Amino acid sequence: MSASNPSKGVPLVEMRDISIQFGGVKAVDGVTIDLHPGEVVGLLGHNGAGKSTLIKILSGAYQANSGDILINGEKVDIRSPRDAKALGIETIYQTLALADNIDAPGNLFLGRELMTPYGTLDDDAMERATRDVMGRLNPNFRKIKEPVKNLSGGQRQSVAIARALHFNAKILIMDEPTAALGPQETRQVAELIKQLKKEGIGIFLISHDLHDVFDLSDRVSVMKNGKLVGTCNTSDVTKDEVLGMIILGKLPGEQSRQELESMH
Amino acid sequence: MTTAVETPGAARPQGARGLIDALEIDTRLLAMAAALVVIWVGLDLLTGGIFLTARNLWNLSVQTSVVGIMATGMVLVIVARHIDLSVGSVLGFVGMAMAVLQVEILPIGTSWNWLLSLVLGLVLGAAIGAFQGWWVAYRAVPAFIVTLGGLLIFRGLAWWITEGRTVAPMDPNFQLLGGGLDGSIGEFWSWVVGVLFIAAVVIKAFRTRQRRNRYNFPVRPLWAEALVLVVSVAVIVGFVQVMNSYYRPRTQIPQGIPIPVLILIVVAVGMSALTKVTKFGRYVFAIGGNPEAAELGGINVRKVTVMIFVMMGVLSAIAGAIQTARLNAGLNSTGSLLELSVIAAAVIGGTSLSGGVGTIAGAILGALIMQSLQSGMILLNISTPMQPVVIGLVLISAVWLDTVYQRRRR
Numbered sequence: 001m002s003a004s005n006p007s008k009g010v011p012l013v014e015m016r017d018i019s020i021q022f023g024g025v026k027a028v029d030g031v032t033i034d035l036h037p038g039e040v041v042g043l044l045g046h047n048g049a050g051k052s053t054l055i056k057i058l059s060g061a062y063q064a065n066s067g068d069i070l071i072n073g074e075k076v077d078i079r080s081p082r083d084a085k086a087l088g089i090e091t092i093y094q095t096l097a098l099a100d101n102i103d104a105p106g107n108l109f110l111g112r113e114l115m116t117p118y119g120t121l122d123d124d125a126m127e128r129a130t131r132d133v134m135g136r137l138n139p140n141f142r143k144i145k146e147p148v149k150n151l152s153g154g155q156r157q158s159v160a161i162a163r164a165l166h167f168n169a170k171i172l173i174m175d176e177p178t179a180a181l182g183p184q185e186t187r188q189v190a191e192l193i194k195q196l197k198k199e200g201i202g203i204f205l206i207s208h209d210l211h212d213v214f215d216l217s218d219r220v221s222v223m224k225n226g227k228l229v230g231t232c233n234t235s236d237v238t239k240d241e242v243l244g245m246i247i248l249g250k251l252p253g254e255q256s257r258q259e260l261e262s263m264h
Numbered sequence: 265m266t267t268a269v270e271t272p273g274a275a276r277p278q279g280a281r282g283l284i285d286a287l288e289i290d291t292r293l294l295a296m297a298a299a300l301v302v303i304w305v306g307l308d309l310l311t312g313g314i315f316l317t318a319r320n321l322w323n324l325s326v327q328t329s330v331v332g333i334m335a336t337g338m339v340l341v342i343v344a345r346h347i348d349l350s351v352g353s354v355l356g357f358v359g360m361a362m363a364v365l366q367v368e369i370l371p372i373g374t375s376w377n378w379l380l381s382l383v384l385g386l387v388l389g390a391a392i393g394a395f396q397g398w399w400v401a402y403r404a405v406p407a408f409i410v411t412l413g414g415l416l417i418f419r420g421l422a423w424w425i426t427e428g429r430t431v432a433p434m435d436p437n438f439q440l441l442g443g444g445l446d447g448s449i450g451e452f453w454s455w456v457v458g459v460l461f462i463a464a465v466v467i468k469a470f471r472t473r474q475r476r477n478r479y480n481f482p483v484r485p486l487w488a489e490a491l492v493l494v495v496s497v498a499v500i501v502g503f504v505q506v507m508n509s510y511y512r513p514r515t516q517i518p519q520g521i522p523i524p525v526l527i528l529i530v531v532a533v534g535m536s537a538l539t540k541v542t543k544f545g546r547y548v549f550a551i552g553g554n555p556e557a558a559e560l561g562g563i564n565v566r567k568v569t570v571m572i573f574v575m576m577g578v579l580s581a582i583a584g585a586i587q588t589a590r591l592n593a594g595l596n597s598t599g600s601l602l603e604l605s606v607i608a609a610a611v612i613g614g615t616s617l618s619g620g621v622g623t624i625a626g627a628i629l630g631a632l633i634m635q636s637l638q639s640g641m642i643l644l645n646i647s648t649p650m651q652p653v654v655i656g657l658v659l660i661s662a663v664w665l666d667t668v669y670q671r672r673r674r
């Protein structure tokens with residue numbers, strides 16, 4: 001079942017036939033996915049399936065060995081994280097990518113510091129902006145001036161999310177964004193995703209856990225061993241069928257009843 | 265998206281902890297300053313009052329300048345998770361090159377001879393730094409290896425330039441850099457420097473407060489602000505007073521701040537500003553904290569790495585000029601083993617060898633502590649072979665204490 005796209009028109013992002021290898025290992029092998037404005041696409045697969053590697057190609061951390069990336073239908077060349085950000089692509093990395101010895105404003109603006117007219121760091125402006133965005137995201141957050149290593153897992157996560165939000169992303173990549181969060185915080189992230197979706201932002205939501213993603217996603221793309229198993233509208237499939245895609249690496253139509261039952 | 269960790273308006277902790285929190289001073293720096301005071305008082309008692317004389321402190325400040333200047337650069341190198349073992353050799357080689365330029369190549373007796381040889385020396389230091397930084401950043405050879413190579417290369421070259429010959433004497437103007445007989449700025453200018461510093465400290469405190477108030481950010485309590493200011497002013501006045509209490513031999517004319525110490529002060533202020541208010545400084549710390557995060561943030565890690573080594577090369581060249589001027593000669597052995605003092609100063613000063621943590625002020629305190637011990641041991645007639653033994657033990661204990669302290673804080 002190849003998914004008929006719910007959104008019409010030109011996709012916000014298209015990654016076509018992307019491949020990358022590390023040494024002899026094909027971490028991503030001929031994967032094609034796309035994303036429309038205001039759409040959430042869940043990217044699923046076991047650990048090691050190649051999800052993080054695929055989205056790191058979009059965020060500029062890696063360069064694909066082959067394949068094309070199109071933004072609004074135009075081919076783009078993303079050679080560095082800077083290029084990706086210039087295209088409105090913001091990423092919350094699985095590792096969060098925070099410098100532990102630096103405070104929240106320093107991390108939020110890392111590589112995009114605000115400067116005074118004298119060419120020095122404008123720490124006040126950065127602190128103010130951080131207080132603003134953190135105030136919306138996590139009103140209890142007080143440790144603005146402390147190195148982020150002193151923050152809890154959830155607080156660190158909110159700094160990473162704040163960084164993506166502050167710069168008005170058009171395309172948001174969230175790689176296992178709730179990995180370090182408790183149930184309440186996870187619900188807050190879900191709320192946030194719904195709100196961003198309403199604002200027309202396209203979101204790639206990556207997880208190894210189907211339950212984190214299924215209800216939030218318009219479509220799911222499943223990867224296994226670096227290859228794309230397939231993409232489905234969540235309204236057309238059951239959780240079990242998606243689970244079958246993750247575990248068996250087969251599309252719902254190809255899964256036998258016997259195989260499905262053996263998963264449980 | 266977390267539950268409250270701090271209640272708004274939570275009471276600050278009481279006691280010493282509360283005091284330090286209110287003052288917002290780096291506890292590590294405070295501990296180091298306390299250690300320095302203890303060492304000074306201890307040495308003064310042991311030496312029967314010789315240690316804390318103007319004469320000894322003045323000499324101590326001159327002796328600290330060379331290691332202190334290089335230690336400020338070593339902080340950046342170590343913060344970025346590298347090391348530079350070549351600084352002693354670079355100092356020696358560049359010092360020798362400046363001596364040769366001045367005495368054997370450029371015309372002697374011209375007014376610009378010393379200045380040109382100095383500038384060329386700094387350029388040479390920068391080039392050496394760029395060379396080593398390039399190997400580290402673009403060829404991914406560990407800094408330990410590149411600069412170990414540098415240690416051998418530049419010591420060899422220092423010898424090779426003159427085939428081991430000593431080159432002397434230096435230009436009289438150049439000699440001033442070493443802080444010799446005439447190499448101090450005198451009473452009046454020392455006070456000018458002191459007053460400028462006091463003004464800068466007060467204005468900065470005032471401005472910061474004003475700005476933070478405007479943005480409605482939390483500020484220090486007024487009494488804490490005042491206490492910090494009073495202590496800062498007292499330290500500045502005390503320093504100038506001591507420098508002015510040491511007279512030129514057989515006169516009542518105060519020496520004032522020695523030129524190498526003035527250079528150290530300028531370098532320290534400059535490097536401090538670099539780490540705190542520039543993108544470059546921020547990036548050095550980010551790279552040290554998490555190189556991957558720095559890269560993903562779009563920072564050009566390689567370029568920053570080369571710049572760190574260039575800076576270290578220039579600082580080594582400045583130190584080379586001072587040392588050569590002090591010795592009034594270019595010798596091929598100048599600066600041997602100095603890399604170890606420089607690294608020790610940075611580490612005693614709280615720079616973490618695992619990267620990401622370190623301050624310029626700490627490194628200077630570290631250099632001062634090292635030099636105080638060295639000078640105290642000479643005054644105490646501790647035998648030459650035992651002096652490095654003591655320094656070595658101090659280094660190990662200092663780092664151990666710091667580890668214990670860091671663990672207790674968690």
Ligand SMILES: Nc1ncnc2c1ncn2[C@@H]1O[C@H](COP(=O)(O)OP(=O)(O)O)[C@@H](O)[C@H]1O
Pocket residue numbers: 022025027045046047048049050051052053054
């Ligand atoms: N920088 C790298 N160098 C070598 N191998 C890598 C690198 N990054 C990822 N891989 C490999 O690529 C595969 C996919 O990893 P990853 O994309 O992290 O999977 P996922 O995010 O789906 O759990 C794994 O086998 C991993 O070991």
Ligand SMILES: [Mg+2]
Pocket residue numbers: 048051052053094175
């Ligand atoms: Mg992953």
